[in-house]
Amino acid sequence: MMKKKVLVGMSGGVDSTVSALILKEDGYDVEGVYMRLHTKPGYHEIHQARAQKAADFVGIKLHILDLEDIFKDKVFDPFIKTYEEGETPNPCALCNRNLKFGEMVKFADKIGADYIATGHYIQHDGKYLIQAEDDTKDQSYFLFYIDKSIVPRLLFPMGTRKKSDIKQLAASIKGLESFALQPESSEICFVETTYTDILKDYVNVDNVGEVLDMQGNVVGEHKGYMYYTIGKRKGFTVKGAHDPHYVVSIDPKKNQIVVGQKEDLACYSVTLRDINMFDDRTEFESTVKLRYRTKAVKCSVKIDNGKAEVKLYEPVFGVAKGQAAVFYDDNKLIGGGWIS
Structure with missing residues (x-):
């Protein structure tokens, strides 16, 4: 019987490297892909070399995808435009939909890969995305906008593991020690210092x-x-x-x-645009996260004509237009939209 082929997104970091290793040990036919996205000077020279080193260690082929033009159009230009409009962007969610789980899926189809894998800390049950076991690393918030049709093809080896265990595992494997010692990647990969340093070159x-x-x-x-x-x-x-x-x-x-004053920041309702749901519910109660690393609060949601009205059962402070609002049913991600 032919092995199932999986394409792994390789960043050169410990999570994607260990993911590729686990999948290979589990019997998959594994190939890696490194995606060249932004044009930050020197970034790809370092990270592509790390990704190649990781692929060589695991013993898999590494493809290089040049997606800089698509990244500029779908992620970077909207990042600039959102700040110009006085809002706060979420480039990672756009990148996940359009590139990491968009262009990467197209490339997986091209090489005949059955599955797509990344080092994200998240799980799924075939229909819904589910928060990671390690709630300190859970990245479900940033994946709310991906196309639900690809969920059955996704593999997330990190979803049931703790970050501390992954670093410990890498440190114990000869040849992987240096990966365990790498610093954590920044939240927005193309922002090295502050976002205004990026904006100054364009506006x-x-x-x-x-x-x-x-x-x-x-x-x-x-x-x-x-x-x-x-x-x-x-x-x-x-x-x-x-x-x-x-x-x-x-x-x-x-x-x-x-x-x-702080009380003036209290928000009791939000309107969302560009809704992305993983099922067909249009009126429901759930919890909602209005920013990464914030507590999910109880809410009621009514979706109509591509927009959602969300009533919050307790105030949330500092809600910003342009950010994502993500709905959860316990630990299950059921959808979300963009705060408008």
Whole structure:
């Protein structure tokens, strides 16, 4: 009987390397792929070499996919545009849909791979994505936007494992020790320092503007609206203020930010666009995460005509337009959308 072929996304990191090793030991016909995405100077020279070293260690073929143009169109340009519009982007979710679980799937079809695997910390049951056993590393939030039709073809060897165990395993295998010692990758791979350092190359970020209070009075100034996201409490002046002030809203057209007290950040409902559900429910109760690394809160959801109205059963602070809202039924990811 022919072995089932699996294409593994290889980054050169410990998680994808150990994933490839586990799948090979489990009897799959494994091939790897390294995806060249952004154009950050020197990044691919280092990471492609690591991915090749990992593939050589596992003993598998490594394909190189040049996706820089698609990445620019589908991920990087929307990243810039979202900040220009005074919102907060989530480039990882767009990258997962369009490239890591989009272009990679197309390439898997091209080489006749039955399955697609990555080193993400997540699980699935054939229909729904399920949070990882290691809740400190769970990446389900960033995968809410992938096409549900590919879920049965996905393999996530890290989903039932702890990150600490993976590092320990890598450290114990001769030839993999250096992978165990690599630092954690940054949350957004093309941002090395701050996102504004990236924006400065494409748009005018430094543009002094007015700070308004909740009543519309000018109370200070800021250095340019793109420096701020909802909930930020530093980097602007408020005359005579003794208590902390937080960014409550951003007006990109007027280059103004509105600030208030922490209670002014409380949000009890959100509207979502571009809904992506893993089943056909349109009116339900669930929990929702409105930002990565935040607690999921109980809510009711009503979906109609591609939009969702979400009522929160407790306030969430610092909700930002452009971020993802992801619905869970216990540990099962059932869908989500973009906060508008």
